[in-house]
Amino acid sequence: MQKEVTIYDIAKQLQLSPATVSRALNDHPAINSNTKTIITSKALEMGYRSNMFASNLRRQRTNTIGVIVPRLDSAFMSTVLAGMEKVVNESNYNLIISQSLESIKKEVTNAKTMFDSRVDGLLVSLSSDTENLDHFNAFFRKGIPLILFDRVVQQKNCTNIVIDNLKAGYDATIHLIEQGCKRIMHVSGSLKRNVYADRLKGYRLALLEHGLPGGDELERSTNLTRQDGLDIAAYIKRMPTPPDGLFVSSDFCAVSCMGALKQSGFSIPNDIAVVGFNNDPVSLVIDPTLTTIHYPGQEMGEIAAQSLINHLNGLLRLSATNTILLNYDLIVRGSSQRVKLA
Amino acid sequence: MQKEVTIYDIAKQLQLSPATVSRALNDHPAINSNTKTIITSKALEMGYRSNMFASNLRRQRTNTIGVIVPRLDSAFMSTVLAGMEKVVNESNYNLIISQSLESIKKEVTNAKTMFDSRVDGLLVSLSSDTENLDHFNAFFRKGIPLILFDRVVQQKNCTNIVIDNLKAGYDATIHLIEQGCKRIMHVSGSLKRNVYADRLKGYRLALLEHGLPGGDELERSTNLTRQDGLDIAAYIKRMPTPPDGLFVSSDFCAVSCMGALKQSGFSIPNDIAVVGFNNDPVSLVIDPTLTTIHYPGQEMGEIAAQSLINHLNGLLRLSATNTILLNYDLIVRGSSQRVKLA
DNA sequence: CTGAAAGCGCTTACAG
DNA sequence: CTGAAAGCGCTTACAG
Structure with missing residues (x-):
């Protein structure tokens, strides 16, 4: 465990004060640029690394x-x-x-x-x-x-x-409407969170504008887990009139739901068209690949x-x-x- | 931006030295347990939080x-x-x-x-x-x-x-053999990494023990991406004698490969039985669900x-x-x- | 442009 | 069991 080099060591070697060394290392404008060069190259040569803790303590920030x-x-x-x-x-x-x-x-x-x-x-x-x-x-x-x-x-x-999650939810829903969906279901996450609450609002707005049915039967708030995806598929299967469009606020949950729907005999996208959210890699693994919202x-x-x-x-x-x-x-x-x- | 409480402030209020306060706060054995109680409760009351930077600087560790x-x-x-x-x-x-x-x-x-x-x-x-x-x-x-x-x-x-990746690779392969597989392919990652190199060794060992065919045609080293999964499926489709078992060193890659294989008309597990690795949630999303190795x-x-x-x-x-x-x-x-x- | 000096908030060897 | 004092390695207001 070799000893650490400090600005005092550099100062001594260079016959300068620690203050000057400190300033040079921090590129202080008042220091002669020649002195700076000498000091920085010496620091490099001696393997100096600044002690963050001393500096933080002095500066009162971390x-x-x-x-x-x-x-x-x-x-x-x-x-x-x-x-x-x-x-x-x-x-x-x-x-x-x-x-x-x-x-x-x-x-x-x-x-x-x-x-x-x-x-x-x-x-x-x-x-x-x-x-x-x-x-x-x-x-x-x-x-x-x-x-x-x-x-x-x-x-x-x-x-x-x-x-703009509201607009994104709106766009996703409008896309389903454009594909001919007349009865669109939305699966959201915790409505305490803006991301899910806003997407739901966007969905409702799109339905309203096109006079399409909505309401409790078509809105499910879940934890967006794999199991929730399976539960939603089971729920859809039991519905007297199943939806022909499904907008899920998470790709992973959407994919798990799609799997179960396919097993129940639903054809995607023809019986039910599906849109997810987040462009997770899993959206490309499912067949058919999942329409989704991407953001950077x-x-x-x-x-x-x-x-x-x-x-x-x-x-x-x-x-x-x-x-x-x-x-x-x-x-x-x-x-x-x-x-x-x- | 209120001022921080220091051990000096506590010391002053309690008519003690900073040294004693410091020791009490660090539960030093030499300090009277009564004094400790007084000091710790005062510290709490005053909203004291230790200054890591001063302490680190002094102790020379972070x-x-x-x-x-x-x-x-x-x-x-x-x-x-x-x-x-x-x-x-x-x-x-x-x-x-x-x-x-x-x-x-x-x-x-x-x-x-x-x-x-x-x-x-x-x-x-x-x-x-x-x-x-x-x-x-x-x-x-x-x-x-x-x-x-x-x-x-x-x-x-x-x-x-x-x-023990070698043993895990061996076990995965033996499992496929027990399911009746006679021609087993292995898809691995970078062989610079123990996890992939060892699983490959385990696979080879299992084949050897059972006198099953192996070799270059059945061993693929990839980056285990989604695309690699698709490429492997295409490769399998082109093979004169496709494998009847597939062991992939990553669930995500395995799942993407399974999707493509199914589309090419392979039935899983009957035409090709598949084992992945890691017990990623994605292993439960695919149909059929993916056999895999789990570790904690x-x-x-x-x-x-x-x-x-x-x-x-x-x-x-x-x-x-x-x-x-x-x-x-x-x-x-x-x-x-x-x-x-x- | 450079330096001397104080101080950031702790810890700890030494003394009692 | 408690205290006085030094020092960890920096930065910066002040002086020149």
Whole structure:
């Protein structure tokens, strides 16, 4: 365990003061550029690495950003985190990542851990259980910025980064209507979460505009698990008049439901046309491939992290009512395509 | 932005020295237990939280553990990380997580970032590209412990936590043989990685023991992507004598391959029986459901983190040749079950 | 453009 | 069982 090189060691070797070395290493404008060159090359030669802890202690900030997500095991979240890592590394920040596993209890614990780690800022996507942001009050009180992404809640002090889920739900439903569906069912997740509540609203709006039937019988709120997909298929089978269109707020659940529907003798897309959400790789594995809504995870991660860092560096004032909307695409595949192209 | 409470503030209020407060808060044995009670309750009352940076600076350790994984977007990795988080939180450590996205280049960058963050120890599962552990030399030189899990490489200084992949590959193949398969194909991943190389060896051993045909035509090394699954299906279709059994080292790839095989008219399991690996949720979504090898991610994560922390706390000497083997299970499902139960 | 000095908030060897 | 004092490695207001 060799001894660490400090700025004092560099200073001694170069007959300079530690203050000058510190400034040079931080690219302070007042330092002679020649001196800078000498110092940085000496630092490199001696294998110097800055002691973050001393620096953080002195500066009273940590250069660390906390991330809390519901789960890590989706392709979407993985690309979001890749985007965040990219930005954060370039900006000399660090990332602490934790998952709430869709439980408010774990989210509260995670928030506490993040607080005790004194993160400079927080990037959060809410668990399906979460009712409010009370567990982040300690952050608000200290003025630590919080950015919500994807699963958000409107609140002053919080920037939100989302897609227009209402419009996306509307578009998905309109697509089914265009394929000739007259009786469209929607399977959503926890309606506490904007992503599911808004998609449901979009679905309702589209039905309303086209005078199509809706209501309780055609709206199911679930946890979007595999089992929920099977249950929905069983439910559909029992219906006196089954739907001819199905919009599910998650690809994984949609795929499991499709499997069960096929086994029950439904033909897809002709008996029931199906649209999912998220463009998960699983959407390409099923036969027919699943129509879905795609939105850019990498970009969402980059924008969230960059906004937070800009705010921390004073380059951007996160205003109270700031919402950043990203684009999405409807990707039409076999599960919904009845109208053949010319 | 209210001022932070320090041990000096507590000391002043209680007419004690900061040294005593520090010791009490760290549960030092020399401190009167009555004094401890007074101090801890005062600390709580005043909203004290320890300043990690001052403490780390003084102690010369960070209480931070780094994790580098190939990808975050698998159910398996998500549970591994949940296990690590659990142990780490209980032990008052912090976790820094990063993904290499299967690229040695990114893995090198991640290692450097971890080194500069002065992690006390490292938990790593290697990217498919990685040739050796040279990029961890800085850690070895400083005596920073490194534990490899799942995707490992034999090297002194490194504890490995794995399942017996050779035996698992053997078991998977034997299962196919027991179902009557006479011509079994194996699709593996990068043979630089133990997990894939060992499963291949197990497959070969099983064939050898039963005098079944093997060789180049029946062994494919791929990246185990969806596209690879489709390519394998196309390859099988073109074979003069297609296999009647298929063992794929990844559920996701197996499922995509099954889909394409079914479309080409193969009946599963009767024409081709299929076994995957990892017990990914996707294995339950396909029809028929996929036979697979399950192994415990949560436990692997917990053991990896606990071993590292025990080592750091001097409770366990990680010996040079330490390998910890976990159990696994063969889960038989429809994709391979030809022999009906009585 | 460079330096001397104080201080960030802890921990711990030494002393009593 | 408790305290005084030094020091971990930086940064920065102040001075020149």
